[in-house]
Amino acid sequence: MKIKTYRSLRMDNLSYLLLDEKSGDCAVIDPSWSSKEILSEIEKEELSLKAVLLTHGHYDHSEGIDLFENRNAEIFLAKEDLFLLPYAPKNPSFLEDGKKINLFEEPLTCIHTPGHSPGSYCFLFKKTLFTGDTLFPGCCGRVDLPGSSPKELRKSLIKISKLPQDIEILSGHFYNGGKSDIKTETETNPCFLNINDEDAFINEIL
Numbered sequence: 271m272k273i274k275t276y277r278s279l280r281m282d283n284l285s286y287l288l289l290d291e292k293s294g295d296c297a298v299i300d301p302s303w304s305s306k307e308i309l310s311e312i313e314k315e316e317l318s319l320k321a322v323l324l325t326h327g328h329y330d331h332s333e334g335i336d337l338f339e340n341r342n343a344e345i346f347l348a349k350e351d352l353f354l355l356p357y358a359p360k361n362p363s364f365l366e367d368g369k370k371i372n373l374f375e376e377p378l379t380c381i382h383t384p385g386h387s388p389g390s391y392c393f394l395f396k397k398t399l400f401t402g403d404t405l406f407p408g409c410c411g412r413v414d415l416p417g418s419s420p421k422e423l424r425k426s427l428i429k430i431s432k433l434p435q436d437i438e439i440l441s442g443h444f445y446n447g448g449k450s451d452i453k454t455e456t457e458t459n460p461c462f463l464n465i466n467d468e469d470a471f472i473n474e475i476l
Contacts, residue, residue: 276304282444305334325402327351348389385423386411407446410461
């Protein structure tokens, strides 16, 4: 299994292509402004696109999903974030907490992590957690946007902190390099260090 990262200099967004090199099957997470580049890669390598997954509905993560609608790929997103989408797919598949999506030899697990948006999700595949804008190296997502909630984000980070410590984190922006692991974040990230004290946590992120 190969994970290819696409970085858009516009807002430093990160998009991901998950590729099974044996079968040629692939899936895309948060295509956004890299959509055309990703589709060009898929066509060049004659890959079979199975799914497009959105960690949340903000335009800088969902821009360009209309380009994928005629590719016979299933588009997964949160019903709670429909109001945020710049373009709503005609027949989306809605995410659920704990849902398993079978794309490759191992399923991808959907973890509902509201806070940055009401429909934010992280996707766990093997030992990699795609965190969108819920968690970044050294910081966490904004909570001053429509539908955001610092209290919900705190609960989501508590949920993430209980995952195995060796899981790699790939986030939705290139902040502080965009990648880390749960052990490092639980030990050094100020957001994690304050999750046991709700007031301190809220003061940290606001």
